[in-house]
Amino acid sequence: MPSVTFSDIQSAEKRIKPFINPTPVLHSSLLNSWLGHEIVFKAECLQKTGAFKIRGALNMMLKARENGTLGSEVVASSSxxxxxxxxxxxxxMGVKATIYSAQNISKVKAAATEYYGAELKxxxxxxxADQRVQQAAQQDGVLWVPPxxxxxxxxxxxxxxxxxLQQTNQVDAVLAPVGGGGLISGSLIxxxxxxxxxxxxxxxxxxxxDAAESVRLGAIQTLPMQPSTLADGAATLAVGETTFPFLQQLDDIIEVDESAIAYWCQWLQHLLKIHVEPTSAMSMAAVIRWLKKQPTQKKVLVILSGGNIDQQKMHQIWQYNHLQERPSLLL
Known part of the structure; x- marks a missing residue:
């Protein structure tokens, strides 16, 4: 039996609903006409804290409070x-938070973390950083909230x-980024x-x-060093033992190069008029690859996972003007 079921997701929705934004589903008529398919976007970049991550953190912490295991402090490691x-x-929830991160953390994300009252180490x-959070979690009254x-x-x-799916009804495919695998696992279930x-x-x-390699080889693979990718939200060193079995059930994991990530970051910001992180935009490159293989018109849901971008990342994204080449399935 899987460790997480659909009923767990339904319970989580009720638990976190008072604390989150019901984010909109967006579309671009122009993009749909260019591609000949219907693409809808779940704009989690408009979520509180600017990303979907608040859903998991709140669910775990609220459930821990229900069970009397929240304690007085939470710790986490994160990019x-x-x-x-x-x-x-x-x-x-009125508890202390300590966050452990690598020094290359996005400056805008670091500033927001401290603004919300957490201590950043x-x-x-x-x-x-991952080793330090494991040590901190050994202390009494401390709850480790993994990403x-x-x-x-x-x-x-x-x-x-x-x-x-309640907002847009039936779709033919759901695409989301893969970092450690939490979002795509929940999406699959x-x-x-x-x-x-x-x-x-x-x-x-x-x-x-690492996720695609892990699925190909049938065992979790760990990257030897921190990857240098625009999609920093998907730059985890390895997927988790809990998420891996779900990753193995996916219909596909599509690997995307850096140029395509920058291309779709520019185009989605242009077409949808919202801030989209490179990690979010990456999913559209996978959509194009998938649609090229489809013989009939499809409706696709894309999860725009976040919208927190600092000046340095924005500069990297816009080094080349990709808006000169409009989206097409013929490219």
Missing amino acids: GNHAQAVAYAANV LSATRKE FNHDDIIAGQGTAVYEA CSKALDTNTQVIGAEPLLAN
């Missing part, structure tokens, strides 16, 4: 969006797709429960393709 989510949730590498490798986190993240024919596909940076 940014999860850090903000845990900091925000801790602030709402930086390490030279993500691996070192993806926990049943309650997966259930919380799955509420994004659950909410989206929810989508398949509502319609077994729905394809669920992950998008992963080619430079950080």
Whole structure:
């Protein structure tokens, strides 16, 4: 029996509903006309803290409070969006939060984490930050809130797709980014429960393709060092033991190169008029690859996972003007 079920996601939705934004589903008529398919976007970039991560953090912490295991402090290690989510949730629930992160954390995400009241402790590498949070979690009264490798986190993240499918009804495919696997695992559970024919596909940076490699080899693979990808939200060193079995059930994981990530970051910002992180935009490159293989018109749901971008990342994204080449399935 799977560790997380659709009923867990339904329970999570009720639990976190008073604390989150019901984010909109957007579309671009122009993009749909260019591609000849219907693409709808779940705009989690408009969520509180600017990303879907608040769903999992709140679900785990609220459930812990229900069970009397929340304690007086929460700790987490994160490259940014999860850090903000845990900091925000801790602030709402009146507990202390300490976040461990690598020094290359996005400046805008670091500032927001501290603004929400958390203490931010930086390490030279993500691996070192992960080790420090494990040590901190050994103390009495401290709850470790992992970014993806926990049943309650997966259930919380799955509420994004659950909410989206209630807004847009049946779709042929759901695409979302793959970092540690929490969002795509929750997306899989929810989508398949509502319609077994729905394809669920992950998008992963080619430079950080540990999930795709893990599925290919049948065992969790760990990247040797922090990957240098625009999609920093998907730059985890390895997927989790809890998420991996769900990743193995995906219809596909599509690996995306850096140029395509920048291309779709520019185009989605232009077409949808919202801030979209490179990690979010990456999924559209996977959509194009998938649609090229489809013989009939499809309706696709894309989870725009976040919208927190600092000046340095924005500069990298816009080094080349990709808007000169409009989206097409013929490219």
